[in-house]
Amino acid sequence: MAEEDLKTGEEGKKKSKLMLIIIIAVVLLGGGGAGAYFFLMADDSPAGAAVATGGTQPDELVSDSSGRALFVAMPRPFQFNAPGVSRERLVQIEVQLMVRGQVNEERAKRHIPMIEGTLLRVFSTSNADDLVTEVGKADLRSRSTSQVRQVMNDLEDNPVIEEVLFTGFVIQ
Template identity: 45%
Template sequence: MRGGEDATKSQDVIDEQVLYVSMSRPFIFSVAAGARERLVQAEVQLMVRGEAKMATAKRHLPLLESTLLAVLSRQDADNYLTAEGKRMVRQEAQNELNQVLAEELGEGLVEQVLFTGIVMQ
């Protein structure tokens, strides 16, 4: 009986393993910066748990990328200049991604949105 319990625990650990979904390319968009606009390039990864959620996220990558681009491009340039501003953008993106996924799938998948690179000109 013990062997079966160990196999179940092992499967639970695999199902809960932290995995990262990379976007197909960096996002490039412009944001308001006072009276002018600035160009931003952002590299983003999404943290999910388990192979099944990763596969589902990858299947819905166009929806996720479209949602992310909408969230990222409607920000003000100041949001990309401070750690607190970036945290707020990441949280807003996570909320919107999980909302569209819940509408589509009945559940959200994204635990965190991570910026792996941001450049502003």
């Protein structure tokens, strides 16, 4: 008789633990699903805001120059040899483009091959002795920004790119 009570008590504890685990799993899954729904269904685009307010914003009128900053990463780092007075050095630069607004982000992504070509052309004119200094890096970044903006202005009638950022810079 005592053994039967002991077995029944253990089975009851196992069932209550299992039930507690199931309840926790359901609550977590439900909360995660609700969070995913609100995250994915949120519409932060300017066009969505125009529809919500009843106005219209054609794509041609949206310049997105005052939108929030978005960053477009270049698909691979740039590697090149830079000549110097004493020796040639290998340089690797990782680049991201800062744009304003969703429309400009899509425009920049559409023209990545042209942007890569422009950056390679600018990088190939650099000198290893200049790239060692902070002033040389800042000069290279500003020349890159102005050249990319000029090319994008020719392609899209809009500079699109606000800034060229170096997220990784290695020189050997």
